[in-house]
Amino acid sequence: MAERHRSELVAQERSGHTAVVEDNLLYVWGGYVTIADDEVFLPNFEIWIYDMDRGLWEMSSMRGDVPPAMSGTCGCSLNGHLYIFGGCDNNGQTNEIYSVNLLDGKYTWKKISKASGAPPSPRDKLSCWVFGGRITFFGGYGHKLRNDINRRNFILDEASWVDDVYWGWNNEVHVFDPNHASWTEPQTNGRPPAPRAAHASATLGSKGYVCGGRVMETRTNDVHCLDLETWTWAEIVSPLSAVPVGRSWHSLTAVADSSLFLFGGLSVDCKPMSDGWLLNVETKKWQEISHPYENKPRLWHTASAGKDSDVIVFGGSCDYILLVDTGHCNDALVFQTEPYPLFRSCVDYIAKNVSICKMLGDQIPLLPSKLQHIVHRRMSYYRPPKNRTPLE
Structure with a gap:
């Protein structure tokens, strides 16, 4: 088992990190912080x-083929494993892919270095979808050799080049299959972003959605x-109504069969934002929602889907x-996007009020043992020790 540390711990502040949820546990790795003007x-x-x-x-120590310290990686969870690809370390952008089992308690990284097919070029600040294994x-954003650049899917950053190496933005689609350790680049149809x-x-289902981002200086x-079965692109054009402003470094999270939750980011006029929106992909309508964190702007954070359609924004x-x-x-900011089930509402009510209601405390031992365990775990959330994060 990996070495674990629990006493009076809170994860350090960070941006550009990776976070995923498995079994109602939030796993956080990497990122950066600023110390004396240095990243x-x-x-x-x-x-x-x-x-x-x-x-x-x-906090648990990791072992194995530990990736370099970096930010801007693209991470996801698949079959209990955390996969990360790309990112930027002290040597620049990378195109390596690593995985680690989150469920065995060992936290041993594996570098997938013998995959067949051609991996994407080095890049960071990309995204991914998980579907069909x-x-x-x-x-x-990343770099390519001049002879490898296809102007149809790569926009040069005219201010960034060295000899025959050019940096820029891309809209490429690459697929990694963990079962066969293989890379492919499918031919897409329709008009891409x-x-x-x-x-x-x-x-959402068999479709991958992409929202906003930085395109050159915009x-x-x-x-x-993108339909992940037919590889066909389609643009979601909303009716004439309120829509979010343009932004980058925001998050988008699936919260229901037909709804996506957008939060925060950096606006067109470089303003950190804290607005929250729901997009119904069937009606194509946006709805701005009120929430308790409107005074907490965030950008280059992570957002993970929790239980009961919660969204957990960290860092x-x-x-x-x-x-x-x-x-x-x-x-960590917890957004409730849908009404909670009755069971969760009851457990939360008991855990939150047991310290001020003697009757509730006296009746907990009368509950079935499994339910007692659930209530006691939740009680520690509402009566946190020193090492509880300011999760709200």
């Missing part, structure tokens, strides 16, 4: 685990959908990080 990558041999029922953090990667980075993506608010920055870059965060 410092956080330790790569640590994985932080947050128990969302109890409100407790712990495969991971589909889209977009990002413009090349971009720092966008947000989410999977931040967009367009929404596109990120509350500043325009290209100018200020001091406001990294370590609080």
Whole structure:
């Protein structure tokens, strides 16, 4: 078993990290923080685990083929494993892929170095969709040799080039199959989104959605959908109504069979935002929602789907990080996007009020043992010890 540490721990502030949820545990790896005007990558041999029922953090050491410390990786969870691809380390952007089993308690990284097919070029600030046991990667900012550039899916960053190496934005689609350790680049149909980075993506059923992002010097608010079975692109054009402003470094999370939740990001005028929106992909209508974190702007954070359609936003920055870059965060914001089931509402009510209602406390021992365990775990959330994160 990997070494675990629990006493008085809270995950450090960070941006550009990776986070996924498995069994109501939030796993956080990597990212960076600013120290004395320097960007410092956080330790790569640590994985932080947050128990969302109890409100407790712990940190476990990692082993194996540990990836370099970096930010801007693309991460996802598939069959109990965390996969990360790309990112930026001290040597620049990478195109390596790693995996780690989150369920065996060992946290041993494996570098997948013998995959067949051609991997994507080095890049960061990309996104991915998980469907059919495969991971589909889209977009990002990175570099290519001049002879490898296809102007149809790569926009040059005219200010960034060295000899025959050019940086820029892409709209490429690459698929990684973990079962066969293989890379493929499917031929897509329809009109694809413009090349971009720092966008947000989410999977609903057999379709992958991409929203906004940075396209050269512009931040967009367009929404596109890729059918992951037919590889056909379609743009989601909303009726004339309120729509989110263009942005980058935001998040998009599937919260129901037909709904996506958008939060935060950096606006066209470089303003950190805290607005929340729901997109119904069937009616193609946006709805801005009120929430308790409207005074907590976030960008380059992570957003993970929890139980009962909760969205857990962790970390990120509350500043325009290209100018200020001091406001990294370590609080986790829980957004309730749908009414809770009666069972959860009852458990939360008991756990929250047992300390002020003697009758509730006296009746807990009368509950079935399994239900007692659930209630006691939830009680620790509402009566947190010192090492509880400021999860709200």
